[in-house]
Amino acid sequence: MATDSAKYTLIYHAGIPGRGEFPRLFLEATATPYEDTALTVGQDAVKPFLDGSFDGSDANPLPFAPPVLKHGSVVISQTSNILLYLATHASALSVDDPALFHAQELALTVLDLNNEIHDTHHPIAVSAYYEEFKDEAIKRAGDFRKNRLPKFFKHFEDNLQRSSSDYLLSSGPSHADLCLFQVYDGLLFAFPRLMAKTLPEYPKVRNLYERVKAAPRIKAYLESDRRQKYSMGIFRHYPELDEPEEK
Amino acid sequence: MATDSAKYTLIYHAGIPGRGEFPRLFLEATATPYEDTALTVGQDAVKPFLDGSFDGSDANPLPFAPPVLKHGSVVISQTSNILLYLATHASALSVDDPALFHAQELALTVLDLNNEIHDTHHPIAVSAYYEEFKDEAIKRAGDFRKNRLPKFFKHFEDNLQRSSSDYLLSSGPSHADLCLFQVYDGLLFAFPRLMAKTLPEYPKVRNLYERVKAAPRIKAYLESDRRQKYSMGIFRHYPELDEPEEK
Structure with a gap:
């Protein structure tokens, strides 16, 4: 081409x-x-x-x-x-290789999770300030913590369990692994208490995250000025959305 | 293959x-x-x-x-x-043809709209009954009617305006047109009053919908038993979410 x-x-x-x-x-x-x-x-x-x-x-x-x-x-x-x-x-996957569609399927599911994380702080109107619908955000984040994050993470853990490689797909590393790394990393910023409580249940997801993070090119990128910091984007840390104390 | x-x-x-x-x-x-x-x-x-x-x-x-x-x-x-x-x-598009990625881009945007339509009746928890978060649904549907549907429909109208064919892409019909047909059709079921009020602003979108609907294979399908009816899926008709009377 x-x-x-x-x-x-x-x-x-x-x-x-x-x-x-x-x-x-x-x-x-x-x-x-x-x-x-x-x-x-x-x-x-x-x-x-x-x-x-x-x-x-x-x-x-x-x-x-x-x-x-x-x-x-x-x-x-x-x-x-x-x-x-x-x-x-830029990479070599072909439409004749089912691995392309399998990677795409898993990447899309990670991106769905990414959207749901966004919606925890913007459940009503994307153009509104967070504070305008904070009560609704607290409700939505509660459902996210209780139902949605476990459902997605169990799905990724199950696929890692079934994979014959150390990646989401038996065929080896793909963009799906990079997507999962990124969402996991953002969740550590936005929901540190939830993640600390939940992650022991998903050891293979955690292991994948740590290995991607330590891969030489990713490590060099993360330590460079090219990696921008989390702030007020998709991943935001609002303590009231992150696993409040039981009452 | x-x-x-x-x-x-x-x-x-x-x-x-x-x-x-x-x-x-x-x-x-x-x-x-x-x-x-x-x-x-x-x-x-x-x-x-x-x-x-x-x-x-x-x-x-x-x-x-x-x-x-x-x-x-x-x-x-x-x-x-x-x-x-x-x-x-099943069709002939190749990754060497930018039209594949252009169709995919527009189809994904229609599917994003489809998700936002779902979220008008389920803004807090997908597993909850509609009635449980009806107040929040009314707020979210208000933003959908005022901001989101116009933003998406203007986008599709603009792309139809720029296209040199009668379809979303200058290269001709694609799955993106079928996706837009389906979401438009579902919106006529779920938000009939909003659509009646809004659609004159998007004549090219309406025209595309009518032409897809009249295409022989689609027409035969829609008239067949294979086409299932809208009920309690993504597209639901709740009058309180559809353009209430001004007060």
């Missing part, structure tokens, strides 16, 4: 890891050269992709929201779609 | 269109032979895919939730992933 030698450019909001972190980790893990406009340009880089004035807008649909990936003349959006593109272009 | 001549089996909850409807419409629109276990087996068909006892469970990950697609020895889940599989196997 003509564009495969072209440069990858990742466009995402500046200042938070957010959904941009999933493709960013893939690019870092595979040592794929890329420009991260959150670092090189800043927040202004996002605007043309939302108002339709971006270079190549005649041949590519208008993105709904960042992250956006630019690769030569190809512009695509939606986090899981960018991972799919990278898996089939 | 050896499995390409194998039979497609779609496994989804019996009794509602739900998320199974997106791959179902693709299979119907492309005249791809398939078995729909919701009709041939009923709800029992789902169980082995959730407890891990399904045929082929040694070589395929455990699904998180239906829909599930079985094709020869390949078993995959996640709605958008099933669409991707069908687009590259």
Whole structure:
């Protein structure tokens, strides 16, 4: 494909890891050269992709929201779609290999969990301030702690248990493992008490997290200035949402 | 690929269109032979895919939730992933064609809208009865009517406006158009008053819906017993969530 030698450019909001972190980790893990406009340009880089004035807008649909990936003349959006593109272009997976669809299936489930984590602090209106619907957030976070996080983590633990490799898939490491690493890492920031209480039940998930974190390229990335800090993005630490004392 | 001549089996909850409807419409629109276990087996068909006892469970990950697609020895889940599989196997799209990723991007955005529609009646806990968090549902539906539906529909209208074909993509019809048809159809059931008020602002979206609905294979499907009715799935009609009278 003509564009495969072209440069990858990742466009995402500046200042938070957010959904941009999933493709960013893939690019870092595979040592794929890329420009991260959150670092090189800043927040202004996002605007043309939302108002339709971006270079190549005649041949590519208008993105709904960042992250956006630019690769030569190809512009695509939606986090899981960018991972799919990278898996089939920057990496070697083929549609003839069921592992592509298995990795995609697990990555999508991790991204569903990521959305549910977002919704713990924004259960009613994404455009509202947290404080506006704080009572509803406390209710939703309660359900998340009691039902949703255990359901998702049990699912990942079960798949790791069934895998013949040390990764989610028997075929070996994939973008699904990187996605699970990222959500686990964000949960340690947002829900430290819940995670401390819950994690002993999911030893294989914890082990996967620790191994991905210690992998040389990921370790170097996490220690670099390229890794942005959690603050007011998807992962937020509100103590009242994180496993309050029993009363 | 050896499995390409194998039979497609779609496994989804019996009794509602739900998320199974997106791959179902693709299979119907492309005249791809398939078995729909919701009709041939009923709800029992789902169980082995959730407890891990399904045929082929040694070589395929455990699904998180239906829909599930079985094709020869390949078993995959996640709605958008099933669409991707069908687009590259039952249909002819290739990863060398940016249209695959553009269709996937737009389909994922429609599926995001689909999730937000679900959350209007379940904003706090998916496992709770609607009535348990009805006050919160009324708040969330208010934000959906005022902010979210217009944001999504404007996005689809803008992309139709920019397209050089009569479909979301200049390259022609894709699974993204079928997804938008389905969500639009479900919204007419769940939010008839909102849609009556809003739709004149999105003439190209309405036109796409009408054309897909009148396409011969889709029309025949919709008139058949294979099309299940809306009831208590993603699309539910609660009058109090649908554009109450101004007070």
